[in-house]
Amino acid sequence: MKKLENGLMSSFLNSSIKVGDSIKVSEPRGRFTIQGNLNCIIAIAAGSGITPIMSMLKQVLFNTDKNFYLVYSNKSEKTTMFLSQIKELKNQFQSRFFVKFVFTSKDVASHHFGRITETNIFDMLKFPENKFKLLQSSIYICGPEKMIDNISLSLEKGGLLKENISYELFSSSKKDNLVSSESGDVLVTFTVDDFTSKVKSSKKKTILDTALDNDIDAPYSCNGGVCGSCIGKLTKGEVKMLNNTVLTESEIEDGLILACQALAVSDELDIDFDDV
Missing domain, CATH: 3.10.20.30 (Beta-grasp domain)
Structure with a gap:
């Protein structure tokens, strides 16, 4: 569990929970799951946004014959969550799993440098594998809200159907005042x-x-x-x-x-x- 700045649960787990402790939790919930029957799965993750993507990745690789394409952004290799697991899966499923690592703080040979943005997302999604068909793919995005908003809009403008783009936010910056104009x-x-x-x-x-x-x-x-x-x-x-x-x-x-x-x-x- 990666401790996030100002993160309530991640801070609690890192400071108060030790090996052997038990925690009562609810059953898994949410709608950020693999949907539809398209054969190409694309995931775009930044930082801890990889956590729900990892479950999808394993589900697809171990239980289907679909191809999985991952674009994953972090500050550096050192801060990359699940790095060794992803590399192991890449070696195990070389013909079906394709990954691009993107680092923002250091230019690493053989990896992309910079941030994933609405202006470079289509370049990031260029894979040499001949079965890759961007416009016939299901896309899953998890990361900062601004990145999700900008990339989703760019993908839609580029021809992807809105219903084939899914995303999950860990928090929202939208602070609408929950005040109703209705009375009574x-x-x-x-x-x-x-x-x-x-x-x-x-x-x-x-x-x-x-x-x-x-x-x-x-x-x-x-x-x-x-x-x-x-x-x-x-x-x-x-x-x-x-x-x-x-x-x-x-x-x-x-x-x-x-x-x-x-x-x-x-x-x-x-x-x-x-x-x-």
Whole structure:
């Protein structure tokens, strides 16, 4: 576990947890997983953004016949997480796994120097392997928010379909004021773990705050619209979300919401956390 500056969990784990300790955790969650049936998988990672990519990499290499292309940026070889594992996988799957290391603090022979940006991303994604087809690939990006935003937009402008580009943020810089323009109260019916509760609350509160203030055990984690732990299904009523980096347009059309970012518009809401 790499300790990040101002990182709450990484700091706690590095300073307070020792070998042999046990920690109770929730089951794995999230939507940043291999999707679709395209045969080319491209991953773009920076720093600790490699952590979810490593699981994808092993899943693809050991359980499919798909090709995996990785562009991985770090300050130097010394700060590169999973460096030895990646090199071992490269040696084991030479015909299917292709990797480019990018270093920002030192020009290393045989590796790329600089940062991954919207202006050089297409050069970074040039692989000599003849099965590589950029426009027919699924792309997964994890790293700083600005990098993700810029690269995603550049890839879309370059012809990649938006639905073939997935990303995961560890945090969001979007600090929208969670203040609703709606006034009055809302009657919310929650379904959590097969238990239904009805509560009345102000429309100024997020759906998640309404649940927690009434001792309803709604799922959540980041409280910033990033992790997706608080996804629920809106089966009645209307809400607006102030920040969303998780749900696709089609998922929103299907009624999915981020409870930590959702504010009531209508006077009655039904939210089902089980039907997601």
